[in-house]
Amino acid sequence: xxxxxxxxxxxxxxxxxxxxxxxxIFGVLGALxxxxxxxxxxxxxxxxxxxAMAGWMAVWLGAGLWGGVVVAALTGACFGLIHAVLxxxxxxxxxxxxxxxxxxxxxxxxxxxxxxxxxxxSPPRIEPFRALDIPVLSDLxxxxxxxxxxxxxTWLALILVGIVWYVLExxxxxxxxxxxxxxxxxxxxxxxxxxxxxxxxxxxGSALMALGGxxxxxxxFDAFFFGMVNGRGWICIALVIFASWRPGKALAGALLFxxxxxxxVRLQTQVGALVxxxxxxxxxxxxxxxxxxxxxxxxxxxRALLKPWFKGQR
Amino acid sequence: MMRIEPREAPGRLxxxxxxxxSALVALALAAIPLMLAGAPVFAAYGxxxxxVFGSLFAFSEVLTRTTPLIFTGLAxxxxxxxxxxxxxxxxxxYLGAMAAVAVGAGALDVPGWVLMPLIVVLGAAxxxxxxxxxxxxxxxxxxxxxxxxxxxxxxxxxxxxxxLEGPLKxxxxxxxxxxxxxxxxxxxxxxxxxxxxxxxxxxxxxxxxVAQFMLARSVWGFRLRxxxxxxxxxxxxxxxxNRTMLSVAAVSGGLAGLAGVSEVxxxxxxxxxxxxxxxGYTGIVVAMLAGLSPxxxxxxxxxxxxxxxxxxxxxxxxxxxxxxxxxxxSMALLSVLVGGFFAxxxxxxxxxxxxxxxxxxxxxxxxxxx
Numbered sequence: 056x057x058x059x060x061x062x063x064x065x066x067x068x069x070x071x072x073x074x075x076x077x078x079x080i081f082g083v084l085g086a087l088x089x090x091x092x093x094x095x096x097x098x099x100x101x102x103x104x105x106x107a108m109a110g111w112m113a114v115w116l117g118a119g120l121w122g123g124v125v126v127a128a129l130t131g132a133c134f135g136l137i138h139a140v141l142x143x144x145x146x147x148x149x150x151x152x153x154x155x156x157x158x159x160x161x162x163x164x165x166x167x168x169x170x171x172x173x174x175x176x177s178p179p180r181i182e183p184f185r186a187l188d189i190p191v192l193s194d195l196x197x198x199x200x201x202x203x204x205x206x207x208x209t210w211l212a213l214i215l216v217g218i219v220w221y222v223l224e225x226x227x228x229x230x231x232x233x234x235x236x237x238x239x240x241x242x243x244x245x246x247x248x249x250x251x252x253x254x255x256x257x258x259x260g261s262a263l264m265a266l267g268g269x270x271x272x273x274x275x276f277d278a279f280f281f282g283m284v285n286g287r288g289w290i291c292i293a294l295v296i297f298a299s300w301r302p303g304k305a306l307a308g309a310l311l312f313x314x315x316x317x318x319x320v321r322l323q324t325q326v327g328a329l330v331x332x333x334x335x336x337x338x339x340x341x342x343x344x345x346x347x348x349x350x351x352x353x354x355x356x357x358r359a360l361l362k363p364w365f366k367g368q369r
Numbered sequence: 370m371m372r373i374e375p376r377e378a379p380g381r382l383x384x385x386x387x388x389x390x391s392a393l394v395a396l397a398l399a400a401i402p403l404m405l406a407g408a409p410v411f412a413a414y415g416x417x418x419x420x421v422f423g424s425l426f427a428f429s430e431v432l433t434r435t436t437p438l439i440f441t442g443l444a445x446x447x448x449x450x451x452x453x454x455x456x457x458x459x460x461x462x463y464l465g466a467m468a469a470v471a472v473g474a475g476a477l478d479v480p481g482w483v484l485m486p487l488i489v490v491l492g493a494a495x496x497x498x499x500x501x502x503x504x505x506x507x508x509x510x511x512x513x514x515x516x517x518x519x520x521x522x523x524x525x526x527x528x529x530x531x532x533l534e535g536p537l538k539x540x541x542x543x544x545x546x547x548x549x550x551x552x553x554x555x556x557x558x559x560x561x562x563x564x565x566x567x568x569x570x571x572x573x574x575x576x577x578x579v580a581q582f583m584l585a586r587s588v589w590g591f592r593l594r595x596x597x598x599x600x601x602x603x604x605x606x607x608x609x610x611n612r613t614m615l616s617v618a619a620v621s622g623g624l625a626g627l628a629g630v631s632e633v634x635x636x637x638x639x640x641x642x643x644x645x646x647x648x649g650y651t652g653i654v655v656a657m658l659a660g661l662s663p664x665x666x667x668x669x670x671x672x673x674x675x676x677x678x679x680x681x682x683x684x685x686x687x688x689x690x691x692x693x694x695x696x697x698x699s700m701a702l703l704s705v706l707v708g709g710f711f712a713x714x715x716x717x718x719x720x721x722x723x724x725x726x727x728x729x730x731x732x733x734x735x736x737x738x739x
Contacts, residue, residue, distance in 0.1 A: 097515065141703070145710050150454055150515060154653060155702040162695035163402075169690035170406045289519040296513065333531035340520045340527075344512070351511040365373075 062321045066200040071320070073205060074275065076313030078103070078267035080212040082291030083298060083305040084219050085131075085263030091223065091300055092256035093236035093359040097153025098138045099264050100288030101160030102131045106265025108164035111272035111279045112171065114181045120273060124208070127269035128262040134160045135261020139254040146363030157288075168279060178278040184208055206274045208266070213306075215263065220302040232256050236357040239364040249364050264288070286340060293343040297350040300357060308346070315342055373714045387708040388658050388665070392672055394708075395701035402696055406689045413683050420682025421675045427682070429564040433636065434674035435667075436566075437462070437645070439573035440628035441652025442659065442666035443580050448621040449653075450584065450661050451597040453614055457503060457518030458625035459649025460525035461496035465626025466633040467529060468495035470537060470640045473551040481554030488555055488634050489572070489627065496626015497619040499525065504618030508611040522649065530642050539639065548640040557635040569631030573667075576624065580663035593617055625649060647695075654702045660709075673698055 062068050082099060089096040096102075110127030114120055134156055141152040172179065184206035187193070193203035223229035231252055234242035239249045267287065272279050294312065298304035316339055323335040376383075403410050421431055441458045448455035455461075468491045473484060503517040530546065532538075539549040557568040584590040592613045595603040604610050628648055633640050655673055659665030680694035 137703070141706060145707065147706050147710060151653075151657060151702070152706060154456065154650075155699060155706060158650065158654070158695070158699035159703060162692055162699050166402055166406075166690050166692040166696050169692055170402075173688065173690070286520065286523045289516060293516045293520065296516075331531050331535065333527045333534075337524050337527045340523045344506070344517050344520050347516055348506055348510045348512045351513070354511070 058325055059318070059322070062318060066197055068317055068321065069197075069201040069314075070204065071317040072310060072313040073201060073209060074313070075316045076309040077205075077209045077212045078270045078275070078287055079291055079294060079309040079312060080216060080306060081267030081270065082264050082288060083294045083309055084212075084215055084302060085260040085265075085267070086291050086295045087298070087300055087302065087305055088219065088223075088232075088260035088263065089135075089257045090295060090360055091236045091357055092232050092253045093239065093357055093362065093364070094139070094142055094253055094257050095149045095153060095292075095361055096135070096138055096156075096257060096260060096264075097150060097292070098134055098156030098160060098261065099153075099291055100284060100286070101157030101164075102134050102261050102264040103268035103271075103284040103288045104164045105130050105134055105160040106268030107272040107283060108168055108268075108279050109265070110269035111181060112168070114273060115179060120182075120184055123273055124211075124266065124269055127265045127273075131265020131268075132258045132262040135258045135264075136254075138261070139257035142363065143250050143253045143257070146365065149361050165281060178280060180277045181273070183272075183277040184274040208270045208274045211266070212270075216302050216306045219263075223302065233357075235364075236359055239359050239362075243364075243366065249366075253364075264291075267291070290339060290343045293347045296354050297346040299350070299353075299355065312339070312342065312346075315339075374717050375714050376712070383712045384660065387712045388660060388669065388705055391705035391708040392658065392669075392701055394704045395697050396676070398700050398704075399693060399697045402693055403689060406693075408687050408689045413687055413689065416683040416686045417676075417679035420679040423682075425561075426564060427678070429561055429566045431671070431674050431678045432566040432570055433564075434678050435670045436570045436573050436635065437628040437632050437648045438651060438655050438670035438674055439570075439577055439667055440624050440631060441648050442655030442670050443573075443577060443652075443663055444621045444624040444628070445653045445656035446659060446661045446663055446666050447580060447584070447593070447624070448617055449597075449656060451593045451614065451617040452600070453504070453507075453617050453621065454515045455500060455503075455518055455618065455621045455625075456515055456653065457500060457521050457622075457649070458628070458652050459645060459647065460518070460522040461499040461622045461625035462629040462632070462645050462649050463525050463529050464495040464499040464629065465492035466629030466640050466644055467532060467537070468492045468626070469630045469633045470548040470551060473555040473634060474537075474539075474549040474639070475552060478552065484552065484555040485557065485634075488551070489630055492630030492634075493623035493626045496629065497623040499626070500618045500622025501615070504615050508614055526642065529640070533640065533642060537640065546642060550639045551634050555634060556638065557631065565636060567631070567635035569627075569635035572627070572631065576627070577663050577667050580624075584663060589613075589616065625652070628652075651698060654698050657702055658705050673701075676701075 082103065086096060086099055106127040109130035110123040113126035114123035118126060138152055138156045141147045142149045186204040186206055189203045193199045223233065231247050234247060235249045235252045243249050268284060271283055294305065294308045298308045319335045319338045323332060400410050403413050420427055422428060441462065444455065444458045469488045472491050473488045477484060503514045503521060506512040506517055507514045533546040533548060537548045539547055560566050560568060592608050595608055596610050596613045600610050632644055637644060651673060655666055655669045658669035676697050677694045681691050683689060684691035
């Protein structure tokens, strides 16, 4: 018990929580954006992989770190567009299309990586984003190390929480997106383009998801590995439900998740000899299922989620 | 003005033609990554064909690959028919394989006619139990089974690693994380001498036939289809929706468990954490290509297995990454989705007609929230 208290009081623990939460923040925001417009995007896991691969490869080919971020986002948007076209104008099963996009994006990324680097034993490294280390602010007690020694991508994630919240809650565009996800018929009656808004939301949301992947190869690590996304996309889908489709709660959920994950890593080093390490590795997935079960009862899904909509039909 | 119209009745030719066409489109699209990889395209296709049809051994390898895909394809097809989104076949496969080595690798030294059926039954039971967890979480708590089955895949795989470093570890395994081998009398017999294709294939074919019959002719199959087509109406008609869901979950999980049994007791002999290269996920593609028909699963599993075996052999010969196979499989899924759309609707150029039946009803009906 004293151990846990000590961990919770350490700055490095909170810094690690925020770091672990960062890709999830991007992913949850992206998934939330898609679902608010009425489209479940199970392409998320593959889009994470594609963002991680494309961003890393762009930097490796000399595009620069921010160039890599842009390439990752565009790659995510392209895969999002496939899902959007299949599910919105064609109205196909969102489940199957999403899984198809995940398989397609994953295998395309792996194939591209293997084709570009046929015979490397250890993956080539890039110079990743460095901690910002803002003068004065990063020397603040507690807040300094936790907030002001993160990389620029973590800051981008936090800023995007604010932007997505502002757009969804305070702008006509946000009202429109939520309207097509809740009641497309009345949105249409008000002259909104239901299909256009849905396609836009899915494409934008997918770009956000890809940034989560890019964080992995360009900030958390400095190389691309097979299997490095490791279910983070699926965890985001669970967190969106946990967060009731709200950006603020999504941030809280991702941080809570990051804190649990950081805690288990630290506990593992302390009691590792007593318990098999795999139990700790399972923790994030078990935690996500628990979060989902807890949230499921009171979950208020966007009312038109999974329902295709076509003009002129009620 | 372009508009979308339903076809009066999608004919038999169209229902059969779309999957075949989609498979061919996916194969043809493989030319793009092949060109990007700088390989001579026609020679590469030639190598793939040789890898599949080049010899009896080559084709027996395809049949060996087909076996687990029939099981996982059936698992997905039955579940999806009931709108139960079991994406957890990968995990259930490992549970089945674990049960097989737990009982078959020396724990019980009994004659083969006892051990073999025991391994099969326990493996299926383990897979079924694995799917009951998300199914109960769905029926009792309303937790979305898509996410829970996906997450359980990761949990099961880590559990397998834990078992392989603990209770199931082979003491003679020189420290490798692998289980002890299944006793000889417990192994499924080989079908052709000196080839790897084994009796698991026969079991898979029999179960596909049984599934086809049950789905089309039995009361259980009727309930399953009713729940899948419209859970609301099924409930009104007095069908126990949750009971049906749970039974479908058990059958689907059991079939996926058998994929693990057949891989471990038919092919590998012992369990490692890399037993399956994603057979569970590929089963979804198999099922979709088959139009969720159990009989069709056999054909599409054969096709997908051919893609994998052919691409492997092409990859060895020409140095193109064997991820090409995964790419073709994922493109086959996307093209069969799109193809299914064009089987049901046609695009017409012309003035808009008064609103009538369009894609909304038909596809909307299939999408009821799961």
